Amino acid sequence: MSSQPALLQTSQISKAFGPVVANENVDFEVQPSQIHALLGENGAGKSTLMKVICGLQQPDSGTVYWKGEKCTIGSPKVARAMGIGMVHQHFALFEGLSVTENIAFSIDGAVQGKALENQIIELAERYGLMVEPKRPVFELSAGERQRIEILRALLLNPELLILDEPTSVLTPQEADQLFDTVRKLAANGHGIVFISHKLKEVKALCDFATVLRAGRVVGTFDPREQSTESIAELMLGSRDISTQRQVRHIGDRRLQVRQLSITDHDQTLQVNNMDVHAGEIFGVAGIAGNGQELLYAGLSGEQTTSDHNAIEINGTYAGTLGPNERRELGAMFVPEERLGHAAVPQLDLIDNVLLSNIANKKASNKGIVNRRYLSRKVEEITTLFGVRHAGNKTAARNLSGGNLQKFVVGREIIKQPSVLIINQPTWGVDAVSAMNIREALMSLAGHGSAIIVISQDLDELLEISDRLAVLHHGTLSEARAVHDWNVEQLGLAMTGSTDTPGNAAA
Secondary structure: OOOOOOOOOEEEEEEEEEEEEEEEEEEEEEEOOEEEEEOOOOOHHHHHHHHHHOOOOOOEEEEEEOOOOOOOOHHHHHHHHEEEEEOOOOOOOOOOEEEEHHHHOOOOOOOOHHHHHHHHHHHHHHHOOOOOOEEHHOOOOOHHHHHHHHHHHHHHOOOOOOOOOOOOOOOOHHHHHHHHHHHHHHOOOOOEEEEEHHHHHHHHHHOOOEEEOOOOEEEEEEEHHHHHHHHHHHHOOOOOOOOOOOOOOOOOOEEEEEEEEEOOOOOOEEEEEEEEEEEEEEEOOOOOOOOOOHHHHHHHHHOOOOOOOEEEEEEOOOOOOOOHHHHOOOOOEEEOEEEOOEEOOOOOHHHHHHHHHOOOOOOEEEEEOOOOHHHHHHHHHHHHHHHOOOOOOOOOOOOOOHHHHHHHHHHHEEEEEEEEEEEOOOOOOOOOHHHHHHHHHHHHHOOOEEEEOOOOOOOHHHHHHHEEEEEEEOOEEEEEEEOOOOOOHHHHOOOOOOOOOOOOOO
16 A cells, blocks of 8 residues: 555444444554445445445444545535545435436435536536436436436545446446446546446456455455456355356247337337247347336336237236236246335335235235244245345335345345346345355246346346347347347347347347
């Protein structure tokens, strides 16, 4: 480390939530012009440490130094005034307000109105983070919402910028563009904290890395001098993170889509012809904002079509049926946004299991809720997917992002659905958890389920899918066998840079 005072330094920071120790005597520092990775699996304490640094949490003990001076960061407003900005993994946006209005709330009145809108447009163009300033947030995908978070942090010109899983919903080309932005910021003297589970990105971008395991620092090093395997072992112990793929038998058709057309506000979806069979994982790639939410909504029944025959689930037409009716046909669903869509933040885990089990008479019969049954299901999910929480009555909002993701994915997989529609299955989870989720999906397919995986993680799609199609401007391309694609081809197809037929064939 440099002999000059660090831009930011923590000394012996500890933070616990009841019996759960999130940080224990954590020493961490970031120098000016340094891109410093913070690594660790879900529940290792990364997000808690960053919340202490940006004023969202107060430490139980320990000291924070800013430019060599001891300080107390009492609130996010204090942190922003000091020059600390953070792009959170869980977005903090008002659904009913526009992009500009959301950004206005975070800049403490410095610029407003048309002047702010112009600044947003200028910054978006400079860094390739295109947004529509007047669009309401509820219409936007997770990737588009992430761009808002990055832009509003950059508008404050922070001296220290914390990026929590910033590439989880970006294409390879968009991630490269973000890396160029980060390098420019570092070259101009900004300190960067980069939190990611993608070790290839860390090795390509970062100067230093600090690893947390079970709340403690277990190593600080130059990631460019370490192998991916050695970094993973430091993060995870000696556990194997390779996904074991087995040959699956492709059986009868489980899901059929014919001429599905949906319009919502100014967005449209067109799927001309798509079949998914028992034992098959059908991958859907696409840049955020190209119709993924409409595709998920159309397949899950959250958005219905007037053509009853447009969707067929296990031999029954379902185009006009809602989610619960489609569940009764054997289909289950995992949405992209885990907090607020997949789970109700203030409800405990037991009640959140009930949400997608309303039609299950074992869970709820004639208005009587069987909490003992639901509690057993929480325990089953916890055991199978390694969900770390403080008890079955823990509110969903108190789980880390990765643990909540494992919970909502596990909640649907343990039902052994014949059809599963899942949007961004491993967004924000660590390498071991991602492996477990992918293997659970492949095991489910191996037992005869038909699975549609919508994901911006192209490595993931190439790893687990049997066939792949690309969603671009609301139109699903022709599906091709996974071995006919590579990451570069997918990235180009996602941006419309290659010709892709406008239907997904069986």
